[in-house]
């Protein structure tokens with residue numbers, strides 16, 4: 001079990017708590033906003049701006065066990081996205097979300113509350129490091145930084161697999177990806193398709209938008225809220241809703257929970273996997289902000 005140094009905890013701004021399943025998390029606070037990041041997987045589970053509904057969703061049926069991924073929030077997919085490319089015994093979406101991370105630094109100012117966690121070196125490939133920084137202010141900034149000091153190229157894919165809380169999937173649109181190309185993972189034809197208009201949902205949806213730096217906006221007609229998602233150093237955006245049949249097949253997902261969640265994921269995956277030369281660092285940034293209409 002990771003030991004937390006006392007310097008990480010700052011009264012009223014960064015506190016260590018015991019959460020679901022007895023797993024520990026850091027609670028960050030800033031001017032009425034709050035965020036929770038579990039040490040397991042450096043998993044951001046909760047983000048709620050001041051006087052707003054929570055922005056992130058998690059399943060009531062989620063596991064909270066040290067050898068399983070948490071269902072919801074912002075899982076970290078690294079160093080591969082989806083199934084392992086050539087070893088079916090490996091866990092989906094990599095091992096970073098299945099390991100306890102160590103808080104290593106913080107910053108508490110009038111402008112923001114920040115914490116950085118590191119994947120223990122014992123869990124990383126040789127001389128590769130992975131850090132996550134969470135910055136809470138009137139928005140949420142998440143940075144995932146991979147550093148390669150291995151002496152050779154390190155090829156990997158990654159995602160901040162964000163699950164957003166919505167009121168009804170039938171009354172939600174995603175704008176910002178108009179004209180971008182996507183791979184439809186549910187189709188036999190995996191050739192890139194062009195997105196026409198905003199994305200609306202009426203069935204299982206699992207798409208990787210490729211070669212795109214575009215920001216996206218989730219427009220929630222019922223909550224009367226827009227969630228704006230912008231990114232840096234990310235060329236893929238994944239859009240996923242399991243709908244009912246896939247929800248039934250997932251033991252850690254309630255049958256009708258698909259109505260209240262939508263994944264818009266900030267990634268580098270598929271053709272946008274990262275080739276990181278030795279001595280180089282790659283930092284993928286995600287910014288989430290929510291605005292009531």
Ligand code: TA6
Pocket residue numbers: 069082092093161185206238240263265
């Ligand atoms: O990001 C979409 C996706 O790759 C879907 O295909 C689905 O598998 C989802 O991730 C959830 O994956 P998980 O391993 O967390 O159940």
